[in-house]
Amino acid sequence: MQIKMNGKRVKVKKGETILDIAKRNGINIPTLCYHPDLKPEGRCRICLVEVNGKLVTSCNTKVEEKMEIFTNTKRVLEARRLNMELILSNITYTRKDFELIKLAKELGIRKIRFKKHVDNSKGRGPIEIDNHRCILCGRCVQVCQNIQGINNIDFVNRGIFTEVTTPFNIPIKDSPCTFCGQCALYCPENAVRERAFSEKLIKYVEDMNLIKNRNKVVIVQTAPAVRASLGEMFGAEPRTLVTGKMVAALRKIGFDKVFDTNFGADMTIMEEANEFVKSIEKNKNLPLITSCCPSWIRFAEETYPFLLKNISTCKSPQQMFGAIAKTYYAKKIGVKPEDLIVVSIVPCIAKKFEAEKPEMKSAGCNDVDIVLTTREIGRMIERKKINFSKLGDGEFDEPLGIPSGGGAIFGATGGVTESVLRVIYEIFTGKKLKKVNFKQVRGFEGIRDTEIEMGNKNIKIAIAHGLGNIRKLIESGEWKRYHFIEMMACPGGCIGGGGQPRPTTWEIRKKRIAALYEQDKKMKIRVASHSPAIKETYKEFLGKPLGKKSEKLLHTKYEKRKPKYF
Amino acid sequence: MKKLNLLILKYKKEEFNLLSLLEETVKVKGFLSFETLNYISKNLKIPLAKLYGMASFYSFLPTAKTGKYVIRVCNSPSCYLNGSQEVLETLKKVGIGVGKTTKNGKFTLELTSCIGCCDSPPAMMINNKVYKNLDKTKIRNIIKGLK
Structure with a gap:
């Protein structure tokens, strides 16, 4: 089929949209509500083009025979600009690095002629929706409904009173929301965002002197997925790892010690692998389901309480690290647990909720005091006027900063499974592991499964990421067939988490995952149980995996919970 | 509650028509409370957010208690x-x-x-x-x- 675009003849296939064709031919059409991961809805009306004398949205109009398309006539440009002005009239405050303002500049808008109508802002829970900034593009609603399948938010009311909110305006923390934060990740305007963990505490972190005067020690842990994405906030390509620069920047902000959550991840692997071996030997509570993802845990506690006995009792790496820091490390450096402030930097919004759980207090106070997302720390570095791209490479502190490659790949979907496999291989077969890479468990499909032979055992594994896929796996009853299941609430695993830099698309997720595997490849120690830091911690402090002390510090319990209103 | 159950049964069988279900529910219940909508949502497996979004769109579907x-x-x-x-x-x-x-x-x-x-x-x-x-x-x- 042939159509005309801006006067040129272009070959097209049936079913393609006008936007697809323009992209292929190097013609730029500005878009706002369109996102490559989502179904185009034509809501923002920025991508207008003229087809045979009519204005249509190019993102969801399919090509037809004899179409004559113009993408930049005067009429088109004026219409786009008018629509942009109307959208801008809805918001009160914005920052120039958000998608919306970049686009407005591109369209040449300097002044907004229209007055604001909506004025109702509500903040609540780890996630807040700010209607001062919302432009009703509908990405968050689509993610919540189609990708995650939680269906917690939708458009409410009509006309100029339309807003995105929960049914009956219930506070988000009392709703069935799992705090996966995908809505915030897809928002082009930071209208849906993480709640600052506690503004007072963040001020403490920013102004380190305040804490030093009070004889407090502030340590920070950085999650495996942050180093693969933080650079994007400072203009780096998605595949660059910024481990060294990140450590240097954190030191410049003023943290006393910079540690690696990968150490916590290694510990999680040790505990989880041993738990798995135990349940295989006793043939009890199989399949074992991973527990690293707090959003998945909240989802299970609320929706699938019958699965709770199958979920590994291990805490997540963040909480394990916090518990070890407040007990073992605080003792080692001679500081009271209350005076040791543990900050963690994570790609996740649900971790904020997890750190506040009442059962996460192994030393009498919160194991993790402050949780910041990748975006928050990025903004903090910016505010401190640190020139991130020109920083030298810093190194993690010892002893909680020397990880194995197993911990490094935790941020990718399938990563937890692979690390656990590396450890249990040696337990089951008694031989040293030669082929470290279990490529069978890598990949991007929403639900994958595989079988792996180890010694005389045949282990069936399933991996699901994205809450929608998790629901599919559980409700089909398929989950009973497996021995080990990895569940991650965000598509792509933690590297696609709700606190990651925007924009995040599947392309970018794949690049971040590739970066993590490259990092693993370069590591000397690839198996968690070979790590000297882990060996030392067990020798000096914990005893053995699943021992009395680790049972107390590193494991937790789950209970059936009901959202307050349901 | 009985009447509401009957309504839900009726609409389960019929070609699904959300708007008239909500209209008839208003006739029975007076208004669409959280409990009512939640009940419908659970029984018909429609997300509550969708039901509330719809109810708040139409001014003839009240979501709070109304006067006589x-x-x-x-x-x-x-x-x-x-x-x-x-x-x-x-x-x-x-x-x-x-x-x-x-x-x-x-x-x-x-x-x-x-x-x-x-x-x-x-x-x-x-x-x-x-x-x-x-x-x-x-x-x-x-x-x-x-x-």
Whole structure:
């Protein structure tokens, strides 16, 4: 089929949209509500083009025979600009690095002629929706409904009173929301965002002197997925790892010690692998389901309480690290647990909720005091006027900063499974592991499964990421067939988490995952149980995996919970 | 509850029609409370957010308890230009505010989109009865008649 675009003849296939064709031919059409991961809805009306004398949205109009398309006539440009002005009239405050303002500049808008109508802002829970900034593009609603399948938010009311909110305006923390934060990740305007963990505490972190005067020690842990994405906030390509620069920047902000959550991840692997071996030997509570993802845990506690006995009792790496820091490390450096402030930097919004759980207090106070997302720390570095791209490479502190490659790949979907496999291989077969890479468990499909032979055992594994896929796996009853299941609430695993830099698309997720595997490849120690830091911690402090002390510090319990209103 | 169950059964069997289900539920229950919508959502497996989104879109599907008489004043252009704001002011003087229910539980006042009386504006509806060509004295008389 042939159509005309801006006067040129272009070959097209049936079913393609006008936007697809323009992209292929190097013609730029500005878009706002369109996102490559989502179904185009034509809501923002920025991508207008003229087809045979009519204005249509190019993102969801399919090509037809004899179409004559113009993408930049005067009429088109004026219409786009008018629509942009109307959208801008809805918001009160914005920052120039958000998608919306970049686009407005591109369209040449300097002044907004229209007055604001909506004025109702509500903040609540780890996630807040700010209607001062919302432009009703509908990405968050689509993610919540189609990708995650939680269906917690939708458009409410009509006309100029339309807003995105929960049914009956219930506070988000009392709703069935799992705090996966995908809505915030897809928002082009930071209208849906993480709640600052506690503004007072963040001020403490920013102004380190305040804490030093009070004889407090502030340590920070950085999650495996942050180093693969933080650079994007400072203009780096998605595949660059910024481990060294990140450590240097954190030191410049003023943290006393910079540690690696990968150490916590290694510990999680040790505990989880041993738990798995135990349940295989006793043939009890199989399949074992991973527990690293707090959003998945909240989802299970609320929706699938019958699965709770199958979920590994291990805490997540963040909480394990916090518990070890407040007990073992605080003792080692001679500081009271209350005076040791543990900050963690994570790609996740649900971790904020997890750190506040009442059962996460192994030393009498919160194991993790402050949780910041990748975006928050990025903004903090910016505010401190640190020139991130020109920083030298810093190194993690010892002893909680020397990880194995197993911990490094935790941020990718399938990563937890692979690390656990590396450890249990040696337990089951008694031989040293030669082929470290279990490529069978890598990949991007929403639900994958595989079988792996180890010694005389045949282990069936399933991996699901994205809450929608998790629901599919559980409700089909398929989950009973497996021995080990990895569940991650965000598509792509933690590297696609709700606190990651925007924009995040599947392309970018794949690049971040590739970066993590490259990092693993370069590591000397690839198996968690070979790590000297882990060996030392067990020798000096914990005893053995699943021992009395680790049972107390590193494991937790789950209970059936009901959202307050349901 | 019995009536609601019957309704749900009916709509489970029928070709699904959400709007008329909600309309009939309002007839049975008076308004769409959280409990009612949650019950429907669980039984028909429709997300609550979707039901609430729909209910809040239509002014004839109330989501909070209403008074005995629901006054709906048309706020579309032809009524607006012909004095719907004055109607609201008069009602306010009688003690009925927009979006509120009077303390004695008798009146609820809401704005609505066009009710098809553009030929004789301004217009309002009280429950299912339409009143046209309103002015101050007319409104006072109507409200007095209902008290």
